[in-house]
Amino acid sequence: MLFEDLYIAGLAACLxxxxxxxxxxxxxxxxAAEAESLEWESVAVAGDRPAPDLAVEAAREALARSGHAAEEMSVLLHASCHHQGPDLWSPQHYILRHTLGGTIPALEIRQGCNGFLAAxxxxxxxxxxAPGRTAALITSADNWGDPLIDRWRATPGGLFGDAATAAVLSRRAGFARLVNVCATSLPELEELNRGGEPLFPAGCSTGVRVDLRERAATYQGEQDLVHAGRLMGQTQRDLIARTIEEAGLTPDAITRVAHQFVGDRQVLRRLLEPFGEDAVDRGVFDFGRALGHTGANDQxxxxxxxxxxxxxxxxxxxxxxxAGAGIAFSCAVVEITDVPAWAGTPDGSA
Known part of the structure; x- marks a missing residue:
């Protein structure tokens, strides 16, 4: 969807x-062989810090940088992939309580690693x-360090890193303009992330560890894994082209790409094919190799x-x-209108 007068006023990352x-x-x-072939350097590990507390830290910083008061927020959206705390509990309201306060709606977005863009x-x-709405707060956080998942082996082509990010969207002003967001789905491939596991009882309630590699290996869909991979890649490339065209731009106008931190250079090169031979250089491959795949926080x-x-x-x-389980894809174009004072040094301080 094309947006008019919609800005990113604040942005923060808790790494x-x-x-x-x-x-x-x-x-x-x-x-060791996989580490060398995929070029991973390190992974962010939060220890026993709960994901919602990471989100609170990022949210407070994004709000302080935004120039908006807490009272100007009309909604809080929290994107997550993994468990946030006790089941049958609401992490988004915990985050609301410890950041903005008040009584605005607080919603959790469960779109997997696509969650922040969906939000x-x-x-x-x-x-x-509604014309009276001024700003919205978006957060995302995950800590993959619990006993039911192995951050080093649980997902093909990636390592799970802990992180939180937050952004304030504003109709008033900001350092960047959110130009366009497009989304699509491939529901016929939902089984890739389900594998042969039963829907009931849920594995997390019976102590089954999450192993996305094994689930993919037992994929029983009509299409094999190779064809599924090609379909996902082509779907994402088509979405890239549509998002750019709707924004009235060309691939050459895209200076940089903030993508997911999974796969290897070859996977990224195929994904960014619309941007030409220097496409990988426009991405953030090296940054991601030092952080790990952080769920919905990569972009x-x-x-x-x-x-x-x-x-x-x-x-x-x-x-x-x-891209997230489902399979869900989103693509956004952001125009940088100013480099904020807080971004003046490598550590993000003013």
């Missing part, structure tokens, strides 16, 4: 300390629906990284690419 892949290999947690589209539509932490390291300048267009 925990890193554990090196070399250490993980030495401890026997991770395969941006929903928040944009929410703000556009926003990538944008934050570009801002705080001088990777973008006013007038640049950045594409945000998301």
């Amino acid at each position: 925990p300390p890193r554990v090196s892949v070399r250490h993980a290999v030495a401890q026997g947690w991770y395969d 941006m589209e929903l928040a944009g539509n929410h703000l556009a629906a 926003t932490s990538g944008l934050h990284h570009l801002l705080t390291t001088g990777g973008v300048a006013p007038g640049d267009h950045v594409m945000l690419l998301g």
